[in-house]
Each structure stands twice: as C-alpha cells, then as structure tokens.
Amino acid sequence: MKWLLALCLAAACGAASAATAIIHAHAFTMAGAGEVQDATVIIDDGRVVSVTAHGPAPAGARVIDAGGRVVTPGLISAATQLGLAEVSLAADTDDRAVSSGPLGAAFDVDYAFNANSVLLPVARADGLTRALIYPGMGAGPFSGQAAMIRLIPPGGTVERSRAAEFAVTGQAIASKVGGSRAAAWGLIRNALGEARRLGEGKLDPRARLNSLPDLEALQPVIAGTIPLVIQADRASDLRQAIDLARDEKVRVVILGGAEAWSLATELAAAKIPVILDPQADMPQTYDQIGARYDNAALLAKAGVPIAFQVSGNGVYLSYNVGEAIRWGAGMAVANGLPYQEALAAITSAPAAIFGFPTGAGTLAPGADADVVIWDGDPLEPASAPTAVFVGGEPAPLITRQTLLRDRYAPRR
C-alpha cells in the first residue's frame, strides 16, 4: 500500500483510509530494528510500514501518542487451548481432547474452535493476538492436529488448520498404552513407519495398527511440512525425541521439557525447539525431577529455540493466556534469561517455530499490524495493554469480565 501512503503524505487522507502513527513509543520490534526508543510506528492497510526513531507521522495519519510507553508486537502463545473449552470442568463445554473413539492423529481441533468463546476477548485484552491451539491428551500417544488462530474481533478465527501434530509421551501416556512409556515410543515410530509406507503405496492394509485417517493426518509430518510436537519432560524421553527426529527425519518440537536444560547441547545440535513453562520449578511428577527455574535461560544460552506455555495448574492453558505467558516470560527474566529473548519467546519465536505468516510476532515492515501499547513493562503480569491493534485496527478491550467489573464497581 505504498501508493496509499504516498497519497496520504501528499494530501490529507480521509479517516477511513488513514494510516496510523503511534508516536513516542518505546518499541520492541523483535525484528531487524531491534529496540527503538522514541519510535514512530507507522501502520497502514493492516500492515506495519516502519518503525523509526523520532520518525515523522504521515500527514493525515491517525496519531496515537504512546507517551514513552512500551509497544510490542501482539503476543503469540505457542500452545494454548483457547476456544476449545468454555468451562473446562464441565465436560459438555470441553472439546479439547478425545479420550475414546476412533480418532488419534486425525483428531482436528479446528472443527471445535468456538469463535464466540468469552475467553478470547480476555486473552486479547491481555495482548494476545495469535496462538496455536492444540488438542489435549487422547486415547493413545497422538493427541491430534493443532490450529493457528488469530484473535480478530469480536472473537477470533482459525488462520490455518492442521498446523502441527501433537503427541504425548512419558508417564502421562503410559497407562493409556498398556503401562509403559516405551510403548508410546514404539507406537509413534510404528505409526510414522506406516504413514510413510502409505505415502509410498507400500502399506499392507492387513498389517497396520493405525486407521487410514490417522495415517493420512501424519503425511505432512512425514513430509516435514508440519512439526510433530512431542510432550516430554524426562531426560530419557527427550533423548528418545532427539533420536526419533534423526531416525524418522521429522521436525520435532518439545512441549514441556522440564529436564531439557540437561540436554541443551544435544537439543541445540538437533535444532529441536522447546516450548516450556517458566513457572515449572518443582517436580509435579517423577518425569520432572530436574525441574528448575533457569531452564529457559540454560536452553537459550545453548542456542535452543524456546517459546513459552504457562499451565497454571491447567487453568492458564485456556484462561488468561495473554497474561500468563507474560508472567512466565517475566519469571524467566528473573531467573537469568535476557529480556528480549523472553519477549521473543512469546512473540517472534513461536511464530518461527510453527511457521506463522511472515512477520508474525514482529513489527518488521510488511508484518501484519498486530500491535500492543502497554501501560507498563509487558513482562510484569500486573501490566496491561492500553491499546491492542489487530490488523491495524484498534480492538475493543471489552470483555465479559470488564462488563461485570463495570456493573459491580464500587461507587466513588
């Protein structure tokens, strides 16, 4: 839309087609321009045009004075269950997972996404503009397929379905696969083998364990076009995941990774990203004996790509996602992770891991203009956005919670 910008510079634009200029911003672009003080962020036609220090606002642009406040890209959660459960403990409102039935790898959360979920505006009002929504643990090692969502008002929309395949290993799945975690790895390897033979036209239909829909769902994993996200915490399972990536030539991403720090060098060499919970400093299970606060710092130092998920006893997997991942990022900083790497773990890094649209999670020129102005340090969970732009348009920060707040606010 450069011509439009040029036109606007030449003559005042009408409000409908005006560019937006956020001036006096303390911008974290998460791109080439890095951190820019007193930045002018120019947005036009739904995209970021530029972020420059002391830059002029285009004539006719809608000007927003950030007053020195922090401006970041919209946040991205690498693994959430937004829009899949409304009241997670009321089973009839919960579509996160299948615990029985024929679908494994083919289970697809896209079909369950509820764009009218009241959880979505809450997440957006906390700065979240994109997320990967993933299936919960299923009846076997494969949970199913995840989807990318974008929190376009009023709720959100699926941007790309079947964006990743999820699997669970370790103690969590052992009882579902006969009693041993070894069985989960055997089943995963077998399924990938069957999927490969199916793709090559060599699968003996009488000698397969997996259904055709499940094997078809694994084709993009085999082809390397989507990652296989493996939930694993114990070092032994992380080693299995590294071996699997090598043997099967699939793109593996680790979810959890409580003991990943102890294999940081190996994970870095295998180019396996880790989505971890910076709040997980105690062993919730025997798989997490080595859990520690500086997991993120140690992994990043070794060169492992990291992104964050904050579970909060499971509550934050769906509720308050935008706030929770900032809290986790802040805790990672408090325990040794450089600030911009923590911010990247909830913006540009998950976008890169999962192949969100070019520029997602950054303020690079041409990126979708998902932009947040903060009332404080975004990595303090007590901070909140003063404005959230999605596709260059300011999103209302009204949620069901703010409506309740306004109804019951004490009279002053």
Next chain:
Amino acid sequence: MPRARRLGRPALLAAMAALVAGPALAAAANGRVAPYLADLFPSTYTPPAAPETLIVHAIVLDGAGHRLDDGQVLMGSGKIIAIGHDLKAPGARLIDARGRWVTPGIIDIHSHDGTYHLPQTAIDAEASDVAELSDPNTAGVWIESGIDAEDLAFAHALASGVTTLQVLPGSTPVFGGRTVVLHPVPALTVQAMKMPGAPQGEKMACGENPKTYDVEKGRGPTSAAGEVTFIRDAFAKARTYKAKWDRYLAGETADAPEDDPRLDTLAAMLEGKIAAHIHCYRASEMAIWLDLARDIGFRIAAFHHAVEGYKIAPLLVSRGVCAVVWSDWWGFKVEAVDGIRENAAFIDAAGGCVMMHSDGPFLGQWLNVEAGKAAAAGRRAGLALPPEHVIAWLTSNPAKAMGLADRIGALAPGLDADLVVWSGDPFSVYTHADLVFIDGAVRFDRSQPPPAPDFQLGRAPTP
C-alpha cells in the same frame, strides 16, 4: 524430639487442653476436660536463637498500612522491638537493605503443602492425602496427622517469603476436618513446624465439589440445598453431644460420654473455639451459609476462593467474614464463571478483609505477584491501593482471619519477628526474597541456598 512422658488419660488431656486453649480453657473444677478442646499433637517448634538484628535503609511496609522510606526495623528475642528511623541498637547485627524492601512475612491461609505430595504419583491418584474421602463428614480429621513435613513445597514457600501457612483439608467433603498452622521451616515432623497455640479452623465446602462427589458415591448431599440440610443435621447431633459432655464436665453425670472425633470438632465450633474456613464460590451460596452459621451458632472466618465475593462485598463486611481469593483464576468451573480480576480490590474497597491464597504448591511461591496483579486491576478500575495498603492482603488480613493478628502479620513492637527482605518491589515478578526471618531468626538466605532436601539427594542432575 523428646519423648512424651506417659500420662494417664485425664492428666494427658489436661496438659493438652492447657497447651491448645490457653488459660481461659482450663479444666473444669473437677479436673475433667472436654475432649473436643484437646491438642492431640502438641507443637515442638522452637525457633533457633538469633542475635538482635537491625535492618536499615529499607523501604518498609509494616502490614498495618504504613510505609517508611529509608526505614529501620529492630528485632530481638524473636520479636519486633521497634520500627522507625534512627533506632539505637548497639551491638545488634546490622543488615543494610538499601534499595530493598522489608515486609512482614507472607501468610498463606490456604495451602495443601505436605498433603499434595510432590512429585505426584499413582499413589496420590488412588489415595490422596489432601482430603479424606470416606464420608461427606470428616470433621474429625486433623489434617496435620497426614502431613509430610519433608514435602518439597515447604522449602519453596519459605524461599518465596512465606513464613506461616495454614494447611487445610481439601474441599471434597462438606466437613473436611481441622486445619493446622505451620511455619515452613526445615523439619522432620509436623509438630516441629506447628505454630504453638495457633487456633485450628474447620474446613468446609459448599457448591459443586461436595455435591458432585456424593452423587458419584451415592451418599451424602447431592444438591446445594442438601448440603445445607446435611450441616444442620450434623450440628443438631453435635449440640446433643456437647450438652452431654458439658453435663459431665460440670459433674452432673458420673460417666464420661463416648468420645466421637467428628462431633468433637463440631462441638468445638459450637464452643466458639474453631471457626469455619469455607470453600465457596457463588454469592448466593455464601449468603445462605452466612445465615446458616448464624442460625446454628458457629463462626465463619473466611470464604475461600469466593470468586463472586465482589458481588456481596458489603454483606461480607457486615458479617465480619473475610474473603480469600485468587488474583485472576476464573471460568474453569460453572460456579467460577463470573470471576473478575478486581475481586480483591472491590471487596477491599467495601472495607472487607481480603487476602490472596495459593491452593497449590506452585502458586504458593508467587503470592506477592498475585497481590500485585490483583492490586493493578483495582488501580485500573480507579482505586488507590498503594503498596503499604496492598501488603495487608498477604500479611495482616490473613493473620486476622486465622485469629493471629495479635502475633503475626505486621511489623509492630511485640509481634513475632517474621519478615522478608525483598530484593526490590515486593509485588514485582523480578523480585526475589533475599532474607526470610521467622521469630527473629534467618530461615532462608538467598546468598546461601539450603542443602537439597532428602528427596533430591542423588537424584537431580546438575548442569
């Protein structure tokens, strides 16, 4: 641990009653003692000797609403001696807290540490120690009798600035059992963690948890209204039981009634010695239970979780009942769908006694950040909520709800010297507890991390 001398039953009860209840509850004139007032597991907690200590150049939040910049705190013999400026304490150990903050120790009024064992295993899935589930009325349970003193969570709580915590039974039964107040200090026995003389509470639960569990088990109340009737029935029996004991204690009858642990607890509630801590989410249910307690004659210390507390804040205030809340948990169950982040702030604004809680070992490490989040939401809604006020949500308010305001929760002369030296703003995500004092003794020092707990010995890899 010194072995207890073997005592005959009356003498033993007399000794225990004195320990738990203090001089006001001495045995009846004839030497008889009510079993419902006995302390079965007396505290052996003793703070280590500590030198007189003067903290200087700190930003002090005293827990009672005051802030002192470049302030000083003097403690000795386990107590706060003074706070102020230009305190004189020759010979005292000096701690320079320039750039750092000092607050009373955090009190976590709702913890399951020691019963929610870390790491969780299949054993916990089969038979959790968080709650006794054999009956919807397990009022006779003393949760302290099932606590693992070596649970990993205690050390994490201490390292996060928690100096006192109340462990409650879980919220599955209507009557869950008696609570216990502990200091999260390294110990091999619960008795060695138990705060001497701290009142017990009784955990009760309203709403979804008890009714759905009892539907599943085919016994007990299966509806919100049924829970209320169940409680009335239980206290009707307890009233008769207590009357029998009181007649015996007064010497009107010769033979002691049969002792019943469940009825003991309810009798102690009717006696006013044990207050209820009630898991409850919804405004309408809290309002019913307030009337229920008034009708029956037991005291409610606090509603816990209370996600709709903000809707009935003036009612809570008028009944003198505190609210124990999260900063932002909501939505995960039907009775929690109306949770808002201003809950704490709005209850506070009505003049209520509000506080944060953990309910789990992880959140128990970040209660300071929880309060910071809840206060920030309140400020965005237009309330003032300066740090010197908000700190009460972690200190003096829980002390009040636990009946301990005369001992802990504030930095005031004569109170226990439980305090934290924070590396910075205590409500910031970046801040660490540098030093944690309990009864005037340093129990955690971030510069000298404690030895690994027994569980971790020989297990955890190192980088």
